[in-house]
Amino acid sequence: MKSSPKNKADLILTNGYVYTVSPANLTAEALVVNGSRIEFIGRIDEAEAWIGSQTRVIDLQGKMVLPGFIDSHCHITSGVCEIYEPILHGIHNIEGYQQAVLNFVSANLKLPGIQAGGWGNADFEPHGPRKELLDAVVPGIPVVLFSEDYHNAWVNSKALEVAGITSNTPDPASGIIERDADGNPSGTLRESAVELAKKAVPSYTVSQLQEGLTYFQKKAHSLGITTVYNPLLSMKDLTDLRALRDWEQSGKMRLRVPSAVEVEPGDSIGVVEELIEMRNREQGAYFKILAVKMFMDGVLEGGTAYLEEPYLHLSGSKGILNWEPQKFNQMCVALDRAGFQIHVHSIGDAATRITLDGFAEARRQNGKRDSRHSITHLQLVHAGDINRFAELGAVAVTQPYWFVMDANYDQALNYIGQERAARQYPMKSFFEKGVIVTSASDYNVTLNPNPLVAIEIGVTRTVPGDDRTFAAPDFKSIFIPRERVSVEQMITSFTINGAYAAFLESDIGSLEVGRKADFIILDQNIFKVEPSKIHHARVLLTFFDGQEVYRHSSFID
Secondary structure (H helix, E strand, O other): OOOOOOOOOOEEEEOOEEEOOOHHHOEEOEEEEEOOEEEEEEOHHHHHHHOOOOOEEEEOOOOEEEEOEEEOOOOHHHHHHHHHOOOOOOOOOHHHHHHHHHHHHHHOOOOOOEEEEEEOHHHOOOOOOOHHHHHOOOOOOOEEEEEOOOOEEEEOHHHHHHHOOOOOOOOOOOEEEEEOOOOOEEEEEEEOOHHHHHOOOOOOOHHHHHHHHHHHHHHHHHOOEEEEOEEEEOOOOOHHHHHHHHHHHOOOOOOEEEEEEEOOOOOOOOHHHHHHHHHHHOEOOOEEEEEEEEEOOOOHHHOOOOOOOOOOOOOOOOOOOOOOHHHHHHHHHHHHHOOOEEEEEEOOHHHHHHHHHHHHHHHHHHOOOOOOOEEEEOOEOOHHHHHHHHHHOOEEEEOHHHOOOOHHHHHHHHHHHHHHHOOEOOOHHHHHOOOOEEEOOOOOOOOOOOHHHHHHHHHHOOOOOOOHHHOOOOOOOOOOHHHOOOHHHHHHHHOHHHHHHOOOOOOOOOOOOOOEOOEEEEOOOOOOOOHHHHHHOOEEEEEEOOEEEEEOOOOOO
16 A cells, blocks of 8 residues: 655564455555554555654564454453462362462461462362362361352352351352252352352452552563453442553553443343443543443353253253343343443353343344444354354354363263264354454463464364363364364454454554554464464564563564
């Protein structure tokens, strides 16, 4: 694209492979930045006209440039866990979990309680881990350990005591207190029952959360992430919201953070007016309230995802449906009428069908609009419902990091059988039907939210390299080969589709003149390497709003 410069540039990238993700001009050699925006994309000789005495010129020597990655479902405030909690991810054995907790207590004396996350559901029997396993190492203070999906909690006896959970405590609505043969709480809590135990350990302060936000931002920039869709702010506890707002106002926020606020099944339709007020108040340059989050069901590993057909191990149970369908439809209509995007957690095939019914009812009553309602996780989806995504313009928010033959696959075989286990986590099927597909880590469910790892897994559906943290029973088997997608599709899911899902595609997600200068430089062209080597690629530079926010130690210009 030829143009005459009016001003000399602040920055020029030259001699590179610039993949713009824009069909009008898919690849280029050079990129020109003035201020926070892109001023030119094209040939090297044309870009040279923007060079002035103050222009920074980076000779890429053939390196790859991409738009900044967008993580479309990322719990950004969970960065605090990597500072103030023992790390349980990737351990996958009882003794290892016990030792991690014991080591943390030994290094942090006088703690009033411990919380952490990351134990694997597949590491325990169907009824979950028992309190005695934690009592053996930390009996004196409450310990609340969340599973890797954060839908279950493993607690010790002290946590049950402080939380007031006894044999007389009934299961809360949409929750399960696992019990021993005598009816006493055994140490595992599921879904809404997890909330009962949270009061046994101290909540994080705004200051601690901001420390975690700063930690996560540094990590995100090193991975090439410049935007995260934050899916879970509470209306009842505004600590996370205050932390994000104050962090942006401090000038330290260098990520775009469109966010969703949770609405719960017990909320009345009148809550929509409160949500409108919150949305109007929270419209910062980077942090803003965009959407409403709802949980339709739980997780397969806990037997709480809501299925069309029963689990094989739960005596006819189909799981837990959090929302009564009529109430959900009414809430969808009211939210859609108020202009909110609706973002729904759905794991089971029945839960996704009911969610799509709600989207359809909103369209029927309010008329068709550019709503971009989305469903995330999508572990089991009927083929006919994939068609409905396309018909309703719904966005499929996937987590490719999970598309491998790990221990959870063996558990799924026992819980739902071969036929259903063999159609988990579709991705290519969505692309083939013209559905907008985005990719996400669900950090801190995925503790390493590296998009390059996810791109490789989306293409290969195998564990990257020799990474044994997946506890893969069949290490190099391909997980449902027919759902493999292309490198181009994976990049699209992490860039322009993520921007579209957050109503930001006019500013970010592609490298085009006038767009924000959010982009990254990789040390190799991931189109040209073997797919199984993509995870070896490194981010060398990350730019946000035209400013360098990350530089790998190996890069010199």
